[in-house]
Amino acid sequence: MATKSERRQKIRFGIRKKISGTSQKPRLSVFRSNSDIYVQLIDDNDGKTLAAASSKDKDIAAQKTTKVEKSKLVGQAIARKASELGLKDVVFDRGGNLYHGRVKAVADGAREGGLNF
Numbered sequence: 001m002a003t004k005s006e007r008r009q010k011i012r013f014g015i016r017k018k019i020s021g022t023s024q025k026p027r028l029s030v031f032r033s034n035s036d037i038y039v040q041l042i043d044d045n046d047g048k049t050l051a052a053a054s055s056k057d058k059d060i061a062a063q064k065t066t067k068v069e070k071s072k073l074v075g076q077a078i079a080r081k082a083s084e085l086g087l088k089d090v091v092f093d094r095g096g097n098l099y100h101g102r103v104k105a106v107a108d109g110a111r112e113g114g115l116n117f
Contacts, residue, residue, distance in 0.1 A: 012096035019091045020044040028078065028090040028117065030106055032097050037071045039078045039106055041090065051081040071105035078106075079113020092117045 002010070021027030026041040038054040055061060055070045057077065063070065082090065090110070097103045110117075 008096040053077040072109035075109020
């Protein structure tokens, strides 16, 4: 019987087989821990992180809101950083998590910020 983390790892590898990011259309990767959420814009061709944001950033961590609302702010922050780099289109990588709750809030926040995926 596979543990929860092993199951999620298998799902992650399946997702990564199908999608990858380029410099024009980077991969928006989401990592969700119990307390925080982290997102990165990744160019898989060069193996470089173009931009990153997390709920630990000072302006987001200072706000006393729920984790879902902070996740939405993280999505808006990554969208801001992407627009500064001149990026509009991304490929969304939910990292083996269900597209629900905090992961969905990141996606909604990024869409509100002007990213297309």
